[in-house]
Every structure is written in structure tokens, then in C-alpha cells.
Amino acid sequence: MKMQRNIFRLVLVLSFFVFGEVFAQPASPPTSILDQEAISQIKEWLKNPVVEMSISAQNKHYETLPQEEVDKLDKQWRAERKSDDQPLIAATLSSPLSSYLTQIQAASGGLFTEIFIMDAKGLNVGQSSITSDFWQGDEGKFQKTFPNGATAVFIDEPEFHEDSQTWRTQVNLTVTGGDQKPIGAVTVEYNLTELARRRGML
DSSP: OHHHHHHHHHHHHHHHHHHHHHHHSOOOOOGGGSOHHHHHHHHHHTTSHHHHHHHHHHHHHTTTOOHHHHHHHHHHHHHHTTSSOOHHHHHHHTSHHHHHHHHHHHHTTTSEEEEEEEOTTSBEEEESSOOSOSBOTTSHHHHTTGGGOTTOEEEOOOEEETTTTEEEEEEEEEEEOTTSOEEEEEEEEEEHHHHHHHTTOO
């Protein structure tokens, strides 16, 4: 009987830590605050010539690359993340486009937590930090933007970031060239909590 009481108490304690943490989690700001003003801000810095030049160059380089080679590059990227030898990752992160995106993120003062740009196959062209994959072509961030035309926008579901205690979501857009034809896509991870604070909602 004593053992049963101890087990019951243990269950109560564990429930408090598990469910108490859940209930303490703040509610996510609505994704509706990612309005036209927020989207226009992204489109404005996408106008920098380094964006179109970098995507167009990679589109030309990988134009005839078959899917099995795309898969090999993606596999190489994921392997390099666990290795000290990172030629593919290093080449991407040291590109002019990656440097530009890193500056954009830094200048946002915590509003953007990650930025990366993809080519017409969904392969990374530039990024502000190391992504988990090199190929995004099988994910919604690419499938719901680039194939759907120049004006496509896809806002993903918010996720809670435990370390910073903030809500984040990815805003994904088709990237166009000077002729307004799709050439790639961009993913910008917004700190929703910070955006809500700036809008006076917190």
C-alpha cells in the first residue's frame, strides 16, 4: 500500500512538471500579423542584385542535374554537418549571397532568426546559418511557392522555441528575376513574439 502511495505521488509530481510546463507556455501570436507590410519588407531586400545573380548562376550550373545527383548533394550536406571536413557547406556559407543574408538577419535585431534562398530545384543558394538539409525541394517551403508562380506566399505553422521562449514561423515566397518570372524561393524564419512586441501586442 505504501509503495502504491509513493507511485501515485511520483505520478503527480511528474504530471506537474510535464503539464505545468505546457500550461506555462505562452500562446502564439496570430500569424495574421505577418501582413503585407511584413511580406513587402522581405521583397524589398530581395531586390538586391546579388540575389538574382546568385540564383541565376546556380540555376545555370545545376540546370541538367538529375534527381539522383541532387539526392547525393543533400546526403553529402547532411554528412558534412557531422564532420570537420565541410567543403559543400563552407562554399555555400562563404558565398556573397550568404554574407548578404547574414547581414540582413543581424540588422533585423532579432526579428529574423534564419534566412535561406533556394534555386529552381530547391537547392540552397545562400543562407544565414547552416540548414539541416541542402535540398528543400520535397518540403512545403518550396513546393507551395516556386511551382505556384511569382506571387506565391506560404506561411507555415508557428513553433515554440524552448531556448528563447519565443514563437517562430517560416514565411516562404517565390523569388522572381527582373522579368518577374520565378527563379527560386526564399524562407525567412520570423520571431513572431518579437514582431508582436514591435506591433504593441505584448
